[in-house]
Amino acid sequence: MPRKLLLACGVLASLLYVGIDVLAAIRYPGYHSFTSRVVSELMARGAPTERLVDPLFLLYGALMMAFAAGIWSSSDRLRVHVTGGLLFAYAAVGLFGPTLFEMNVRGAAGPKSDVLHIALTGALTLLIVAAVMAGAATWGRRFRLYSLATLLIFVVFGALISFASRGLAAGEPTPWLGLLERVDIGAFLLWVAVLSASLLGAPQRPSQRRGTPRRITALRGAPAR
Numbered sequence: 001m002p003r004k005l006l007l008a009c010g011v012l013a014s015l016l017y018v019g020i021d022v023l024a025a026i027r028y029p030g031y032h033s034f035t036s037r038v039v040s041e042l043m044a045r046g047a048p049t050e051r052l053v054d055p056l057f058l059l060y061g062a063l064m065m066a067f068a069a070g071i072w073s074s075s076d077r078l079r080v081h082v083t084g085g086l087l088f089a090y091a092a093v094g095l096f097g098p099t100l101f102e103m104n105v106r107g108a109a110g111p112k113s114d115v116l117h118i119a120l121t122g123a124l125t126l127l128i129v130a131a132v133m134a135g136a137a138t139w140g141r142r143f144r145l146y147s148l149a150t151l152l153i154f155v156v157f158g159a160l161i162s163f164a165s166r167g168l169a170a171g172e173p174t175p176w177l178g179l180l181e182r183v184d185i186g187a188f189l190l191w192v193a194v195l196s197a198s199l200l201g202a203p204q205r206p207s208q209r210r211g212t213p214r215r216i217t218a219l220r221g222a223p224a225r
Helices: 003-027 039-043 050-072 078-094 115-136 141-164 177-201
Strands: none
Touching: 003 039, 003 050, 003 177, 039 050, 039 177, 050 078, 050 177, 078 115, 115 141, 115 177, 141 177
16 A cells, blocks of 8 residues: 555554544434543444444554554664554454443443453553654654643543543543543544644655665654754
8 A cells, every 4th residue: 555545544544543432422323412421432332323333443453554554664773663662553453442341331330340341451551652752753843842841731631531430330420531632632633633644745855875764854853863
């Protein structure tokens, strides 16, 4: 698959995620608001939108893996490969979300637990943070500053999400939890889209000799050394 088509999958994946969230929330009776319910509830076991969103989130994962492959093929530099590898791992692990590690419907009684879903969410969060950190260390100064601002959003809103989600397991109201989570997710999706668009617009210089790393520019900055 052509490199530019792979890189364009980053923008497509981000747009698809937003579309899934909006469409499924509209189709979910009683979901009502984006402010109090989390995205994972749209694919929860027994949720009315489970069958709708599960294949769409699998498609999102496939697009993210294609984008990661596009990053990997953009340069021979190790840091570029690390960024692409971390994003690929994030997308691959995320495929278990709508398949094996789903959460339960809020307030549902029974022996099933959300421990696996919580563990999966933690793993995905770590991979996202690591990928953004790797990206910050890979491309130019502007993208580094933008990536650091994204990480700051992760830290601030991650703390707020932890505080606001205390009543989720008990099925209690969680005002603002959904909005806080969507800001966090949106920051990552925007980071992916910006990186995708930047790499698509960056000239790729062929190696002058075999074994010489190819260099790319992003956000008007050369790759960091």
